[in-house]
Amino acid sequence: MIQAAKVNASTKKTIIVSGPTGCGKTSTSIEIGKKLKANGIESVIVNFDSLCFYKELNIGTAKPTKEERAQHPHSLIDIVSIQDDFNSSHFINLAEQEIEKLHSNGIIPILVGGSAFYLRALVKGMYETEATPDSIKKEIEEIAKKDRLPGLVKKLEELDPQAMEALHPNDEYRITRALEHCMTTGQKWSEQKKLKDEIDPYDLENNIDKDWEIFHIYLNLSKEEHYPLIENRARKMVESGLVEEVQKLLKQGYTGEEKAMGSIGYKEVVAWLGEETQNKESLIDQIFIHTRQLAKSQRTFFNKIHPKIEFHPLHDQEKVQSEALKFATH
Incomplete structure (x- = not known):
């Protein structure tokens, strides 16, 4: 029997399995983990699919089943309740702690999910802003309560006319965060975004932790x-x-x-x-x-992300596993 080995902690090897919803990321990541284990390499599957965080949501999230989780270690699944105030900042903090713990112990994290925003925030970092005073949060809440999302959009357009060019009109979370930034700092959110985007926002190699060595598996198939x-x-x-x-x-x-x-x-x-x-x-x-x-x-976003190696989830399983093993052992 092969004894599980740990990779050199200084390399911070990190495997990412991404792709559009319903393309087989769960099964692929489990098979990669099992392949690594069979060759003496420890790994843990780290979820970055936002819906899998919630304990109460199961069938509609297509989260790994108990049987699947029994096949290989998973983390960041069923960590909060749907009634909790849980956002991307909370996730990033938890994920960074988990990944750092794995790296320091010579264990390879296999990041898995289809939430493009969470992946980029985790690898590239989030927009920095000052802590929002409760008075401003309350003011924004009142706008949302009275005029709902259209009211928030109108207020943001007054403070930062260019902001909505970069935001989806239904993305209430990011619209609210942009409003908080404008009202807290007195500066335009779009200007901060422009400064950050001058560093290629889709380049996963230019990330917040320069020691990360990333192998990005992108699962894709025709429509x-x-x-x-x-x-x-x-x-x-x-x-x-x-x-x-x-x-x-x-x-x-x-x-x-x-x-x-x-x-x-x-x-x-x-x-x-x-x-x-x-x-x-x-x-x-x-x-x-x-x-x-x-x-x-999701496909539109991931098409812009680089570097990545594209695999067909139905036809390339053996190739995916062998390439992941090659990355882990070199």
Whole structure:
């Protein structure tokens, strides 16, 4: 039996497995971990998929099952409740501690997920700003309460007309953070972003920890191959009890308006439960359409990220494992 070995802690080798939703990142990362272990190398799968953080959300997140987690060590899964105030800053702090602990012990972290924002924030760092005073937070909360997202957008456009050119109009979290920056510092968020973006924001090698040695595995397949997988997953979620999972949460006192409950799968079920005529085929279709749109945006982002080596999740599994092993041992 091969004894597990630890890599040189000074190298800080880091494997990233990314790709659009529903492309097989979970199974691929587990097989990589098992391949490394079979060759005496320790590793831990570190989740950066935001929905997998939440304890109460299971079926709609497609998080690794208990059986899958038993096959290889995982971390940063089921770490908070959907009622907790948990944002990207909290995640970055936890992830940095976890990864530093693994590196210092000569264990390779395998970062896995499809949340592009979390990956870039973790590797490249986040925009720095002063702590936002409670008075400003309260003012922003009042705007959101009165005029909802359009009110926040209007306020940001008044303070920083160029900010919305870089933000999605539905990205309430980042719009709020940009507002906090403008109102706290008196400076435009877009100017700070421009300064940071002058350092290529998509270059994962130019990261906040210069000692990281990154091997980025990007799983991708054609739309013709991917869309049926997404549709099948949407159907499987509903057939596996997604509606019942949401109903249970609502009975426990959750409103459906929690940030995490606004994610794909859960928001469609909440809306569907309020309809007079409930047709599960229409529910599956809505989840499929929105997941397909998410996959498109993820693919757009990851196409810009470099360096990466692209693999087909269905045909290149042996190649992925052998390349990961080669990286880990050299």
